[in-house]
Amino acid sequence: MPDGPFSPPLAGHIAQLTKLEQRVLWLAAWTIHNANHLRENRDGLKVGGHQASTASLTTVLTALYFHALRPEDRVAVKPHASPALHAILYMMGRQSLDKLKAFRALGGAQSYPSRTKDTEDVDFSTGSVGLGVAQTLFSALVQDYVRDHGWGLDRPEGRMVALLGDAELDEGNIYEALLEGQKHGLRNCWWIVDYNRQSLDAVAEDGQLDRLAPVFRALGWQVVTLKHGHLQQAAFAEPGGEALRDWIDGCPNAEYSALCFQGGAAWRARLTRDFAGDNAALSLIAARDDDALAALMTNLGGHDMALLCEAFAAARDHDQPVVFFAYTVKGHGLPLAGHKDNHAGLMTPDQMATFRQTMGVAEGQEWDRTDDPAALQAFLTQVPFLSGGPRRLVAPAVAVPERLTLPPERGAVSTQTVFGLLMAGLAKSDHPIADRIVTTSPDVTVSTNLGAWVNRRKVHARAVREDAFRLARLPSTFRWDKGPEGQHIELGIAEMNLFAMLSALGLSGDLFGQTLIPVGTLYDPFISRGLDGLNYACYQDARFILAATPSGITLAPEGGAHQSIATPLIGMSQPGLTMFEPAFGHELAVILRFALAHVQRRGPVSPDPATGLADDAGGAVYLRLSTRPIDQAPPLPPEREGDLLAGAYWLRPPGPNAEAVIAYAGAVAPEAIAATGALAEARRDVGLLAVTSAARLYQGWTAAGALRAKGRQATCHAERLLAGLPRDCGLITVTDGHPAALGWLGSVAGHRTRALGVTGFGQSGDIPDLYRAHGLDTVAILAAVRSLTPGRPVPDA
Incomplete structure (x- = not known):
């Protein structure tokens, strides 16, 4: 916006805001000082807190929270400005003094804003730079999706606001997000850049803004430069x-x-x-x-309260996305201001004493919200941000179908195909949950079997666009009609954007009061490309279903670039994510129904002593699927589905004298079944364990052990499954992924174990050749049995 004077009638209000800004600056600096110099330090580690990075954004934060923001707005605050955010919420009565004093300590205000560990006024977690910024863009798109479907129209549209450091603009995921926003007609999004021209280690190169502003303009953003x-x-x-x-x-x-x-x-x-x-x-x-x-x-413009207030007011006159480049000085108002080493710098006790005098704070009054409580309280009654009641909304859960049914089976079928059939069945149904499902994929919608869903439920777009190929009467299996009622969001080829979109969709209930059931698909090998985004989504406690296919080395002809090794370990180790790896269609039907309910649960995180699982808390779900067609096993009776969901069930129960048990996961089922059949001729007691979720087995086992360590009675599914096996029984685990995903099963009851899996990069071939090369075929399984039971006959495959 052009430079210009502020309106004289605002002068009194600006003076009040400026006074509040000074208190925010003091409280933020004092909070960091207390954590580093006054609080007991038991481990000798620097606590830190980024006083300079906080100070550069204090004026902007004050102008936003005390003046510009409305209750419906949602904000992602630059990670290193968290002390100022905590100070503002403390002054508003929405952050406790105890948490402020415990900044960066257990149970205290978090080092970086956290929507799960701080107050309910923290809308988005930040910390891994760039991700919180992109999250506001995708949340703006989700707000449009919700309103396009006729939901939440009784609430005003909010602005999705990100406050970011200029060095965050080095993160590549930001530009992937910008491209996606342009494709989908982004609205109601503000990015406010703390343009202090300093990074962690250095001063930024000159002319950065001249290069960045045209990028934003080309992608449909209004660029507002606040320099003077x-x-x-x-x-x-x-x-x-x-x-x-x-x-x-x-x-x-x-x-x-x-x-x-x-x-x-x-x-x-x-x-x-x-x-x-x-x-x-x-x-x-x-x-x-x-x-x-x-x-x-x-x-500079980023430190001028009146200029900021005018700029934010002007931006509310339209819904175009706006990027504000607010020139600032890093460390503004502190003795560290401008020094290139100030990023992690801390004021010394002597500097803090001088700063205290400058700020007019008396000893013993360091934690006071203000020197005039009555005036502050009167001012807060007029702050728009505080006028709307609770900002964390509650969306009602949507009922889940009693069962998900499949069409009659036709021989061998893959779990990816079954997933497509189940989604197609939901698309055809009139069950209320079908209207709340929204699917998304990074340009692999058809190849991950979402095509039938999209044919019926359409692609979401702000304007109606019919499929040009259909209109031209050109043969095509798929219809890509687009419109506001569509329930599929098609993304470009960027896995980080997929996880950012799933995160935004998965927070719709909290942010917009409307339940959505996000289902995202991608190739399993490429989870690693978006792993930071997946971790961020789970850290925010976003709820979604991720269908990753093909997994392992089962897309054999395409070679190592399309083969996954470590993803089972990711599924097991990622907090907030529950992984399943079914082999048969009937298993996936039960699991998908569970997932539709699991993503909606919001109970306490408290492991059940009977299982070790904390299912009441809910979470996101990851389905590791395959393109390999396999002959189908008969469905389990309903009373055994609990075992399936707990992580494993006996496909062939072991006898009392079992010398070997084969435990498999996913697509290697045919090899495991064949090996068990070969062994059964000589060893009738051999057992075959179908592992449907190594993650849930492991979670239950470790949680039960932790409860017992505290003196409580507890057990788990893995212990019950293996309890009846003889002590000298050999355990052979087989998975199309890293062998460590199942190898730990030997520790549950102390059985000798051989873990088979993939530990090297693959190459092109067919499944028999690659399974033989990686030691996953029937011959390898039987050889593993032979190695664990020397002297006992083992038949050839």
């Missing part, structure tokens, strides 16, 4: 002012930062030298003492 505050604007109107503007605009970033750190005398010496011979400019400088000159030269 009102003191500078007034000075520019004086004789010599244009020369001063040119000097400021042309000064290299590193030199400007150094002068900010050095202060008024350094500014005077430098400007006097550079303006030698320009009497008007010299007079402008001479008219101000050192303090006034320093205040003038650091009066």
Whole structure:
């Protein structure tokens, strides 16, 4: 927006906001100081807290939370500005003093904003830089999706706001998100860049904004540059002012930062030298003492309360996405301001004592919200952000069908095909949950078997667009009609965007009061490409179903780039995510129904002593599927489905004298079944364990052990399954993934174990060749049995 003076009637309000800003700055700095210098330090580690990064954004945060934000707005705050956010919420009565004093300690205010561990006014977690920024973009798209379906129209549209450091713009996921936003007609999104031109280790290169602004404009964003505050604007109107503007605009970033750190005398010496011979400019400088000159030269747009308030008000006049480049000084108002080493720097006790005097805070009053509680309370009654009641909404759960049924089986079928059939059945149904399912995929919708779902439920778009191929009467298996009622969101080829979208969809209940059941599909090998995004989504406690296919090495002809090894371990180790790996269609039908309910549960995280599982808490679900067709086993009777969901069931129960048990997961079922059949001729007691969720078996086992360590009675499914096996029984585990995913089963009851799996990169081939190469075929399984039971006959495959 053009530079211009603020409106005089706002002057009193701006003065109040400026006073609040100073208290926010003090409380944020004191919170960090208390954590590092006053609180007991038992381990000798630096606590940290980023005083300089917090200070550069304090004016912006104050202008937003005390003036510009509305209850329906949602905000992702720059990670290193969390102390200022905590201070603001404390001043508003929405953060406790105990948590502030325990900043970065167990149970205290979090180092970086966390929607699951801080107050309900933290809308998005941040910490892994760039991800919280992109989350606001996808949340804006989700808000449009919700409203396009006629839900939540009784609530006003909110702005999805991100506050980010300029160095965060180095993160590639931001640009992937920007491209996706442009495709989907992004609205109601603000990004406010703390343009302090410093990063963790250095001062940014000059001209960064000149390169970034055109990128945003080309992708449909309004670019608002807030560079010069009102003191500078007034000075520019004086004789010599244009020369001063040119000097400021042309000064290299590193030199400007150094002068900010050095202060008024350094500014005077430098400007006097550079303006030698320009009497008007010299007079402008001479008219101000050192303090006034320093205040003038650091009066950048991001520190000018009136300018910020006007800019935010103007942006509310339209719904176009806006990026604000707010020029700031890193460490503004602190003795660390401008120094290139200030990122992790801390004020010394002596510096803090001086700062206390500057801020007018008496000893013993460091934690006071204000020096005038009545005036603060009166002001807070007028703050729009506080006018709407609880900001964390509650969406009612949607009932789940009694069962998910499959069409009659036709010989061999893959779990990926079954997934498509189940989704197609939901698409045809009139069950209420079908309307709440929204699918999304990074350009692999058809190849992950979502095509039939999309044919019936359409692609979501803001405007109606019919399939051009169908209109031209060109043969095609799939219809890609688009419109506001569509229930599939098609993404470009970027796995980070998939997880950002799933995270945003999975928070719809909390953010917009409407339950959505997100189902995302991608190739299992490419989970690793979006792993940071997956971790972020789970850290936020977003709820979604992830169908990853093909898994393992079963897409054999396409080679190692399309083969996954470590994904079972990811599924087992990722908090907030429950992994299943079914082999048969009947298993997947039961699991998908469980998933539809599991993503909606919001109970306490408390393991059940009978199972070790904390199912009441719910969570996200990961289905590791395959393209390998296999002959189908008969469905389990309903009374045995509990075993399936707990993680495993006996496909062939072992006898009392079992010498070997084969435990398999997923697509290697044919090899495991064949090996068991070969062994059964000589060893009738051999057992075959179908592992449907190594993650749930492991979770239950470790949780039960932890409960027992605390003196409580507890057991788990894995212990019950293996309890009857003889002590000398050999356990052979087989999985199309890393062998460690199942190898731990030997520790449950102390059985000798051989773990078979994939530990190297694959190559092209067919499944028999690759299974033989990686030691997963029937011959390898029988050889493993032979190695565990020397001296006993083992038949050939």
